Each structure stands twice: as C-alpha cells, then as structure tokens.
Amino acid sequence: MTFDRSIRIAPSILSADFADFGREIRAIEAQGADWVHVDVMDGHFVPNLTFGPPAVKAFRKHVSTVMDVHLMIAPVDPYIDAYAEAGADILTAHLEAGPHIHRTLQAIRGAGMKAGVALNPGTPAESVAHLLDLADLVCVMTVNPGFGGQKFLDMTGKVRALRRMIGDRPIHIEIDGGVDPVTAPLVAAAGADVLVAGSAVFRGGSVDNPAPYGDNIRAIRAAAEGARAD
Numbered sequence: 377m378t379f380d381r382s383i384r385i386a387p388s389i390l391s392a393d394f395a396d397f398g399r400e401i402r403a404i405e406a407q408g409a410d411w412v413h414v415d416v417m418d419g420h421f422v423p424n425l426t427f428g429p430p431a432v433k434a435f436r437k438h439v440s441t442v443m444d445v446h447l448m449i450a451p452v453d454p455y456i457d458a459y460a461e462a463g464a465d466i467l468t469a470h471l472e473a474g475p476h477i478h479r480t481l482q483a484i485r486g487a488g489m490k491a492g493v494a495l496n497p498g499t500p501a502e503s504v505a506h507l508l509d510l511a512d513l514v515c516v517m518t519v520n521p522g523f524g525g526q527k528f529l530d531m532t533g534k535v536r537a538l539r540r541m542i543g544d545r546p547i548h549i550e551i552d553g554g555v556d557p558v559t560a561p562l563v564a565a566a567g568a569d570v571l572v573a574g575s576a577v578f579r580g581g582s583v584d585n586p587a588p589y590g591d592n593i594r595a596i597r598a599a600a601e602g603a604r605a606d
C-alpha cells in the first residue's frame with residue numbers, strides 16, 4: 377500500500393478560545409479538521425508560553441482524530457514520557473532545540489508515538505538528511521515560531537528539496553505558519569501534505585457559530601488540492 381499523501385488540514389488551537397478548548401476541538405473536528413495541532417511553548421525556546429502536559433492530557437479527551445503536538449521547548453527529552461502519557465499521537469521536536477535531535481527522535485518513537493522534526497526558517501532541508509529513517513513527519517516552519525497570525529515566509533524551495541529527499545519514504549511534510557487559501561497552493565505544489573492553520577481556520581467563527589471554521593477549512597483544502605502536482 378502506498379503512503380497516503382492526501383492533503384490534511386490541522387487547525388492550530390493556538391487560535392482557539394483558551395477558556396474553551398474542549399468545545400473548540402470538538403467544533404473544528406465536526407467542521408472537517410483532519411488533525412488537531414497543539415502548540416506547546418515554553419517562554420525559553422520561543423518568546424511565548426502556552427500549556428504543558430496536564431493541559432494536553434485534558435485536550436486528548438476531546439480529540440477523536442489525531443493529536444499532533446508541536447513542541448517549541450528546550451530541552452525536549454525530559455518531557456517525552458509526559459507527552460506520551462498525555463496521549464500525543466505525533467510528537468514533533470525542533471532540530472534547533474538541542475544538540476541531540478537524533479536521540480530525541482529515537483526516544484519519541486521508543487515512547488510509542490510518531491516522531492516529527494521541525495525546522496526553523498533559517499535551517500536548511502539538508503540538516504535532516506541523516507534523520508529521515510527516524511522521522512514520520514518533517515515540519516517546515518513558514519514563520520519564526522512563537523506566535524499565530526504572522527506573515528507567511530516562502531519556504532517552497534526547502535519543501536521541494538525535502539520532497540525529493542523523502543522520495544517513497546512514509547514521511548509527511550507539514551507546513552506551519554501563515555497558511556491560508558493564498559499560501560496553501562504554493563506549499564502543496566511543492567510537495568507538502570499536512571497544512572497547519574490557526575488564524576485562517578478560526579477567523580470569523582466561534583464555538584457558538586462554528587460554520588465559518590468549516591468554510592475556512594474547505595477553502596484551504598480546495599486551494600491546496602487544486603495545486604497538487606500528483
């Protein structure tokens with residue numbers, strides 16, 4: 377069976393109502409989200425602070441798709457078991473978060489999760505060349521991590537290079553930052569299959585009026601699918 381590279385939309389709950397995560401997660405799933413993207417920030421690796429393992433464990437009860445946890449923390453290794461226990465399906469660590477990303481990816485898989493490696497905008501595609509056998513996902517940051525609602529940085533050259541390096545390996549290419557119906561086609565055409573979107577999914581809606589979430593998800597998906605090379 378070939379690896380499924382169909383377009384997946386992963387709304388980031390960084391743009392949700394922080395006082396109502398459970399209902400927000402259920403609303404985006406009901407409106408067509410494929411995965412739920414959870415941004416963990418530590419106020420150290422990135423200049424913003426969100427939530428940690430107990431909150432992520434509470435989110436899990438509301439996620440029926442895939443909980444995609446993006447760690448923007450350093451160090452990572454002391455917390456891997458806590459995120460496994462919290463119920464992460466995919467745990468992504470930044471290549472820049474420490475000197476031993478190879479060990480970190482091994483440990484994530486060893487704890488029973490899929491392993492992702494995220495690359496800041498300044499980090500080249502080639503830096504994952506010797507990590508591909510340990511990764512289930514490569515996350516290409518198209519903003520400097522830390523905040524939602526930033527302007528998309530064009531990383532299509534990096535995505536193309538990764539797509540070539542990955543070849544037939546079962547590895548997702550995820551894009552995170554500034555994804556909307558205008559930018560989604562650029563990265564989809566370059567070979568990305570998982571699109572994280574925060575502000576472009578949540579804008580215009582709320583838990584009491586979730587229909588705009590669905591419209592926004594469909595608009596991003598349609599734009600991306602229309603640009604697919606394969």
Ligand code: DX5
Nearest residue numbers: 521522524525553554574575
């Ligand atoms: C940025 C986060 C993103 C962010 C995306 O540090 O990793 O997931 O929430 O937000 P938008 O889609 O608003 O750029």
Ligand code: ZN
Nearest residue numbers: 415446552572
């Ligand atoms: Zn993220």
